[in-house]
Amino acid sequence: xxxxxxxxxxxxxxxxxxxxxxxxxxxxxxxxxxxxxxxxxxxxxxxxxxxxxxxxxxxxxxxxxxxxxxxxxxxxxxxxxxxxxxxxxxxxxxxxxxxxxxxxxxxxxxxxxxxxxxx
Numbered sequence: 001x002x003x004x005x006x007x008x009x010x011x012x013x014x015x016x017x018x019x020x021x022x023x024x025x026x027x028x029x030x031x032x033x034x035x036x037x038x039x040x041x042x043x044x045x046x047x048x049x050x051x052x053x054x055x056x057x058x059x060x061x062x063x064x065x066x067x068x069x070x071x072x073x074x075x076x077x078x079x080x081x082x083x084x085x086x087x088x089x090x091x092x093x094x095x096x097x098x099x100x101x102x103x104x105x106x107x108x109x110x111x112x113x114x115x116x117x118x119x
Contacts, residue, residue, distance in 0.1 A: 032079045035072040038068045039072045042068045
């Protein structure tokens with residue numbers, strides 16, 4: 001399990017160091033929709049009689065349905081998990097505390113206050 005733990009630690013460090021590489025909320029919502037659509041396709045194949053009409057290609061059809069379920073589950077679980085844990089890039093989030101303390105980023109009100117005190 002040491003390899004898996006080191007991989008997880010590496011992923012966490014990358015998320016902290018470069019949050020712009022995280023997916024946005026919109027991308028996560030799209031992944032949820034894709035996962036749901038894959039489940040819908042499996043349901044349509046199952047209820048639509050596609051399994052009865054395939055004849056000798058039944059194994060291929062069942063294999064495709066299993067792949068759709070696996071990928072649909074992957075998309076749904078990972079996207080919902082990321083949304084719940086807030087593991088997404090939010091452009092409107094407040095800047096990090098280190099940026100505020102350094103005084104490099106100033107909004108319009110701070111600049112206006114500084115100009116008034118100088119005059």
